[in-house]
Amino acid sequence: MENLKKVLRMTGNENINSLKLNHEEFVQMYKLGKVDYRLPKRYINLFYRLYIDKWKQIVVQVLLLLFWGGIIFGIYLLFKKEWIYAVLSIIGGWTIKQLTNVFILNSIKKGLFVDKKYYSDLLNNGIIGIYKK
Numbered sequence: 001m002e003n004l005k006k007v008l009r010m011t012g013n014e015n016i017n018s019l020k021l022n023h024e025e026f027v028q029m030y031k032l033g034k035v036d037y038r039l040p041k042r043y044i045n046l047f048y049r050l051y052i053d054k055w056k057q058i059v060v061q062v063l064l065l066l067f068w069g070g071i072i073f074g075i076y077l078l079f080k081k082e083w084i085y086a087v088l089s090i091i092g093g094w095t096i097k098q099l100t101n102v103f104i105l106n107s108i109k110k111g112l113f114v115d116k117k118y119y120s121d122l123l124n125n126g127i128i129g130i131y132k133k
Contacts, residue, residue, distance in 0.1 A: 004049065004127060008040045018129035023116040026130060030113075037112065038129040039105075046127070047104045050111040050118060060100055067097040 019035065029035040039046065048057060070093020077086035111118050112128075122128040 004045060004125070008042050008045060008127065014040070014126065014129070016126075017131070018123070018126070019131065020123070021130055023119050026119065027113055034133060035130055036133050038131060039108065040127060043108060044104055046108050046122065049121075050107060051115060052107060052111065056107065060104060063096055063100040063103075067093045067100065069093070070096065 021029065021035070026035065026037075030037075044060075047060065050057075070089050074086045074089035074093065077083075077089060112122075113119075123130065
């Protein structure tokens with residue numbers, strides 16, 4: 001997890017006021033609506049640390065390739081003066097990216113509730129923050 005802090009460029013001061021709850025307390029208080037968690041901006045790196053089925057991570061990688069393919073193809077079509085198709089390609093790529101973000105955030109949330117080790121690793125290293133609502 002120390003390498004993850006370097007990848008995320010975290011100094012350790014981002015979640016300094018975070019609550020230190022164990023996994024059971026976090027799950028109970030979250031379900032009651034008393035606490036919430038905060039993720040770093042580059043949360044996709046947290047997704048790849050999950051101990052989930054590898055096919056989900058492969059699907060995300062394919063979706064991200066489609067995103068970049070849509071953007072690059074849209075730029076190519078701009079040079080070919082195909083404006084409508086270029087805009088549709090860029091919008092399609094951006095939509096794929098937004099859907100991928102939703103999938104990743106749901107998977108991280110599920111991982112926080114299901115996997116005690118994943119939760120404690122992220123909390124103890126200051127990567128996520130737990131705060132009262």
